[in-house]
Amino acid sequence: MTYLILFCALLATAVGQSVFLTVLPSLGREAGLTEWQVAVMMSSSAFVFAIGANCWSRVTGKYGHKRLLMVGLSGYTIGTFIFASLWWAGLTGILGGTLLFVILLLARSMQSTVMSATPPSAVGYVVTMSEQRHRASAISKVTSANNLGQVLGPPLAGVLVTFGLLTPLYGILVLTIIALILVWRKLPAFDSQVKPQTGTSSPDAGPVSTSVRLFIIGCVCLFLCMAMMQQSLAFFLMDENGADTVYAAQLTGSAMMVSAIFSLVIQFGIVQRHLMRPETLICLAVPLLAIAYLIIAAHHHTALLYLAMGLLGLGMGAAYPSLAALATMRCLPERQSRVTGMITATPAMGYIVGPPLSALAYHVDHRYPFALAGIIMLIIAVLLIIKIKSEG
Template sequence: MRAQIALFLALAANATGQSFLLVILPPLGRQLGFPDIQTGLILSVSALLLLVSAPAWGYLSERIGRRPVLIIALACAVLALGAFGLVIDARIAGTVAATMALGLVFAIRSGQAIMSGGLMPAAQAYMADVTTPEGRASGMGLLGAAYGLGVIAGAAVAWGMGGGGAVLAFWLLAALASLGFLGVLLFVSEPNRRATPATSAVTHLPIAEIWPFLAITLGAVSCSSMLQQVTALRLQDALHVPPEGSIAKAGAALMATALVMIVVQGAVLRFLTWTPQRLLRAGALLAAFAMLLGGLARSYAEIFAALVLFGAAMGLMLPGNLAALSLRVGRDAQGKAAGLNALGQGAGMAVGPLAGASLHQVAPEAPFAVATILLALAFWLAVVASRVPPKCRKQPHAKQPTTTNYQE
């Protein structure tokens, strides 16, 4: 259990730094003399690099192991946060020109994206290695809770610094990430994945079996990122809330959504005895219902309630989907599957905001209507996938619990 706690804290620390950077870089870029377009280009290119590198790292984790990939990614996260602090400090002091600082920030962020692309694929593969099939959804939920906690913490740090102290914040976050790195280094051992005759040949990805789960990831993440883009706009254009008030109200609703998701993933799933397929179906159906309510909402309270319900649904759906995907592949293909799943997550995060903004131009309710359709389709895919039995593939942990030496 110590290993899982160490991994949880490391992922949360890394997500805190990532969230802080995404929130603070646009306004900080102006302060440093960066044009808005170039600042946006940094974020867009790094997102693309992360998207491309994740599957490659997932495949590599099958060859060199989960632990080395985790250590490489976390070490690079620490170095990148510290480097951001150094460059920003030099620019504020005037010892580095704006053009040079822009190039350095671009290089640091690009390198960070490439080298940390394996963090989530390796973490998901590791969790698949050390959990039983019955505990797979709970383990995957722990990873989701870590990420959600980090996103909230990073936004809170950005809010708390109040427009100043960016250098100190980056260095403190680097120190926090260092603690996470040390925790993994000390407590996380490489899982025992020695092949047996029953599993040694199962190293390929059964695309025909797993594509519905990859499609569900793409649809669910697209809907989630779509809501982040359009919630404040919906409040302004449909409910006539002033811009300043809409930002505050949307932020409160999205924060509550994330908190509910964290509670469900990190706590509720540990008490539920549902199968991953049941979690997935229930979450998808509940999410579709929440988006239907959101589209019909005519007050802030109704939108708030719909988003909170959506958060609870995602807390069931996403871990259930990850666990179902994991159980469809062999032990030596977990990293590959996690890498492809990360590709779907990245694509969803890229597609969602653009689709949300475009649909909002049609009607403020249109993004919610499309999200309802996508999530209903996800429910249908989950039902279809659950009716197709996996090919004979022994799950080595079903009868033999993970040994203590690589869980602790």
């Protein structure tokens, strides 16, 4: 029951994020914002989220996982309502130009400050209550909510966007309110602190090991490349295929849905059944991600795009929980909260650099963001495989 509640909490925010990423390029184009302004908005809010996730993870022992999870869900709900209302002001002409961009940027960043409490609270809860040998499976049970959110979010956005580009943003408020009530009423307050060892000044003092650092960097690269793809795909479909804003949002959503379905398949079929060790999954999944991005860069037909997105889903579904599990398993117990915070901040870290990097590459050539993502994943795959084999 506990895993189910945590799953639902992350699912609500995952659907919201998926809807947000699906409609944002079209919203930006409709409101007269540039690709660069959209990228800066995503990157800046991700920067705030990454800092927030690390800060929130360090105070879970004091305030408790459940309480901070409720804070994060409340912040997401209120922030989404304000953010959507500001977009409405922009689309109706009340706000526009640089003023609209600045206000949207501030609103999204303030929302990220509070909603960043959700992932470290949920994952920290799981890490605290799970055994090391089942850590990858336990993390997968809750983080698979992100993949299901990517399955449900795009079609939800595709249906609701027919009633207006802002309808999906207002619609997800229902999900986050339900998740908040569920956590408040049903989630047990299970919190455990790691006591500092004698002679240490702080539970999180000291650096993490080289291998743990590499696993964290690997997670960052996963989401950096994902951010590059999500930032550019809708614009690519509009500029290369001539799609209008609504159709581009729908096609991007369906491609992301394919990716998420395959990610769920490997998480439920392989990762959570302990059929392969995390080390093996990493060595297979990360090279597969490189291949997927290179196919997207070279594709000329929708069928190839869907094939690449399927491979992308398989790679992400296996790689992230495996890297997260190894990072938390190989760190010292007194650094558990610090590493957990860094792991849960990696999606935001990726989105700090990914969107502006993608925007720069996109202005050189529309296919460059995807090719660059493939090269980055190829490099990190080599480093991870070498490290895992050397410690094997």
